[in-house]
Every structure is written in structure tokens, then in C-alpha cells.
Amino acid sequence: MASRDVSSIILYTAAVRKALKREFYVRDGEIVARELLGKFLVRKIGTKEIAAMITEVELYEGFEDRASHGFKRTKRSEVMYGPGGHWYVYLCYGMYEMLNIVIGPEDHPAAILIRGADTYNGPGKLTRALRIDRTLNAMPASKETGLWIEDRRFAISQKDILRTPRIGIGDAGPKWTKRLHRFLLQQN
DNA sequence: TAAGTGATCTCT
DNA sequence: GAGATCACTTAA
Numbered sequence A: 001m002a003s004r005d006v007s008s009i010i011l012y013t014a015a016v017r018k019a020l021k022r023e024f025y026v027r028d029g030e031i032v033a034r035e036l037l038g039k040f041l042v043r044k045i046g047t048k049e050i051a052a053m054i055t056e057v058e059l060y061e062g063f064e065d066r067a068s069h070g071f072k073r074t075k076r077s078e079v080m081y082g083p084g085g086h087w088y089v090y091l092c093y094g095m096y097e098m099l100n101i102v103i104g105p106e107d108h109p110a111a112i113l114i115r116g117a118d119t120y121n122g123p124g125k126l127t128r129a130l131r132i133d134r135t136l137n138a139m140p141a142s143k144e145t146g147l148w149i150e151d152r153r154f155a156i157s158q159k160d161i162l163r164t165p166r167i168g169i170g171d172a173g174p175k176w177t178k179r180l181h182r183f184l185l186q187q188n
Numbered sequence B: 001t002a003a004g005t006g007a008t009c010t011c012t
Numbered sequence C: 001g002a003g004a005t006c007a008c009t010t011a012a
Helices: A002-016 A029-036 A077-081 A123-129
Strands: A040-045 A048-061 A087-092 A096-102 A110-117 A147-150 A161-164 A182-185
Touching: A029 A048, A029 A110, A029 A182, A077 A087, A077 A096, A077 A110, A096 A123, A110 A123, A110 A182
Parallel strands: none
Antiparallel strands: A040 A048, A040 A147, A048 A110, A048 A182, A087 A096, A096 A110, A161 A182
């Protein structure tokens, strides 16, 4: 029966396409940043799902990184001090929602800014296209919240990953301003 | 290159 | 409460 075949295919893809587990995010920031490249950011709007391959991220980690909101523990940055696997969404320049995924264990302030996915270049454009805003702040990255990350097993070669200093952070101190904490997939 | 935009944080 | 700041984008 044709209909039976179709349903078995749906079950199969559902089984393969799982949201990344909490443990994925509770690791060293540079490793998580690298491994996020090539993963799929999936947004569910109504019954429709939009998936976009992550192509660019920036790492903000620890107590000494002045470019990171987590440098100071405030009401806004509190989420970064929580356990990994939650979203941190905030407004920048009065207009743009920035999407970050909190990483690391509890009380370790760290997050990764998702700057680009597929053809959405720039963190502000990305969130606008996927209708991501601050209502998702502090929510877990899981299917229940409508925004999560999946491994679709695209092979990413380490030599295709470029590293540069982060964008637009100003002076974050001698050790941190020029750190190669921006990771992006080389085009082609 | 400059300006728009508004929440957040720091300083009174 | 006031003022500076900000991990951006767009229009010139």
C-alpha cells in the first residue's frame, strides 16, 4: 500500500532527525562552535518547518571576555550563567534580535552567537527571516519550543572552517579583541 | 560613512 | 531619571 510506505518514511525521518541533546552544548566552547557549523537550525512556524544550515558563529565565553554579556552578571545576561542548551535572545541597536545558544555547565557564562545560516547572512537578518524574537529567550533548544538544532550528518572538513576575530565588538582587551572566536564555513 | 532605533546598564 | 552604549543593517 502506497500510504503505508509514505508513513513509514515519515517515521524513519522523524527517528533520524532529532534535536541535539543537552550534552552537546555542555562542552568546551571552541569545540561546540566548530561542531555547530554544518548543523541545521530548525524553526517551526505553525505546521511549517524551516531548516537552515549554520554557516557562521561567534564564541563568547568566560569571566574575562569583556566582549561577552556574561562578563557581568545582570538580569539580561543571567541566562548565560544557566546550563547549556537554552536560547539567549536579546535586542541590539533597538532593532535586531540576536540569537545565541547558551553553552557550558551552570555558573559558567558562555554562549555562541549564530551569525549566519544558509543564505541568511548576518544575525539580524537571520532572526527576522525565521521569526525569532525575545519570547524565545531562556527557552530550551528543543522541538517543544519550535526552535532547535539538528544533526543532519553533513560532513564538514576541518580545513573548510575559517577563523577570524569577532565582528563589531570594539575593544575587549588585549587578549580578547583579536581572539579567533568567529568560526565560518569557507564558501564553495 | 552615517544614521536609525530602543532596551539595558551605570551613574547621579 | 539621564545619558552612554550596543555582538546591526540599510541607504547613500
